[in-house]
Amino acid sequence: MPEPIPQAAIEAIVSAGRRMAERNWVPATAGNISVRLPGGRVAITRSGFHKAQLDAGAVMAVDMGGAPENPALRPSAETGLHCGAYRTFPDVGAVVHGHSIANTVLSRRAGDSIRLEGYELLKAFPGLATHEAAVEIPVLDNDQDIPRLQRAVEARWGNMAAPILPGYLIRGHGIYVWGPDMEAALARLEGLEFMLACELANLSINR
Template identity: 60%
Template sequence: MIPDHVEVAIIEVGRRLDRQGLVPATAGNFSIRLDARTLAVTVSGRHKGFLRPGDVMVVDIDGRPLTAGKRSSAETLLHCGIYRRFPEAGAVLHGHSIANTVMSRAAEGESITLAGYELLKAFPGLPTHEAEIAVPVVENDQDIPRMQQGLDLLWDGMAEPPPGYLIRGHGSYVWAADMPGALARLEALEFMLACEMQERRMR
C-alpha cells in the first residue's frame, strides 16, 4: 500500500519537471523511500507529465516488484543502488534534458566541474557560490547491474560522493532526504548545466 501523500508527491513532481522540459515523452523516473526495504517508484512507459494514481508501484530494495501486474523501468535498480548506499536518501529523481544530454556527451573526462554558481548552495556542504563541485559522468550501459557496480566502485573512491551524477548522453540522477530536496537539487543541477551549455555557444 502506497501512502496517498507519496503518490501525490511523485505525480506533482512529474508535472513540474514536464513543464520545464526535463522529462520528455516517457523519459525519467522518480522514487520515494517507504522504509528500509521498500520504495515507491513510477511504473514503466508513462509520460511523467501525465501521471495518475496507479502509475506508482512498490519494489523492494533489490528492485523486485511488490505490486502485482505492474512493471517499473530497468533503471529502478539505479534508484535501489542509491538507497542501499546512502541511508539518508529519501527520494531519487532521474531526468532527461537537452543540457544534461549535450553536456555529458561533450564532457572529455569523467566529470563536469561547476564553479561559482549561486545554486551550488542546493548541494550539501556548499554554503556559498564560492565553491565548486565535480559532477561524475558515467558511461551509459544497457546492463544496469553492471552500471551500478561501476557506480559503487566510483563512490568507494570518493571522500564525499556528490548527491548526483550524469549518464553520458542519457540523463541525470540526484537524491536527497526528501522529495523537495531532490527537486531543488535537480533543478539547480539542470540550471547550471544549461548555463554551461550556453557559455560554450558564446565562446
C-alpha cells in the same frame, strides 16, 4: 498482500512528474521518480508512463533489490539505480531522473566528470557554504545492463571521500539526483539543471 503505497508518496511522485515535465526534463516517457517507503520498500514510477500524466496507477512498489511486489507490473527499467542510492545513503528519501537537453549534450562532450565552479547555486548543496567552490559531477558511460551500471556508480562513489553533489550523469542519457525528501531532490535537480544550462550557453557564446 503487500501494504498499499501511502497516498503522500503517490502525490509526491505525481507532483514531481508534472514539475519536471513543465521544464521539458522528461520528454516522451523518459525519466523516473521514486520515494523511499518504510520497511525496505520503494515507490517508483512504472515503465511507459508520461511523467506529465501520472496518477496512482502509474506508481508501484518494489523491494530494495528492485523486485516488484506485484509481478504483473513493470517498474522503470532503471529501478536498480534508484535502489542503489537508497541502499548506499540511508538518509536518501527520494530520487529523480531526468533527460534535459543540457545534461544530455554536456555529458556527451565530457570526460569522467563535469566541473561546476563559482555558481551562486552551489550553496544549495550539502557542505557548500559559499559560491567560491568547485565540484565535479561524475559522468558514467551509458550501459543497458543496469546491475553492471550500478556497480560502476558504486565504484565511483567509493573513490570519493564524500559525494558533495548528490547526483551523477549518465553519458548521453540523463541525470540522477537525490535528497532527504522529494522537495529537496527537486530543488537540487533544478539547481544542477540551471548550472548545466549555463555551461551549455557558455559553450555557444564561446564558439
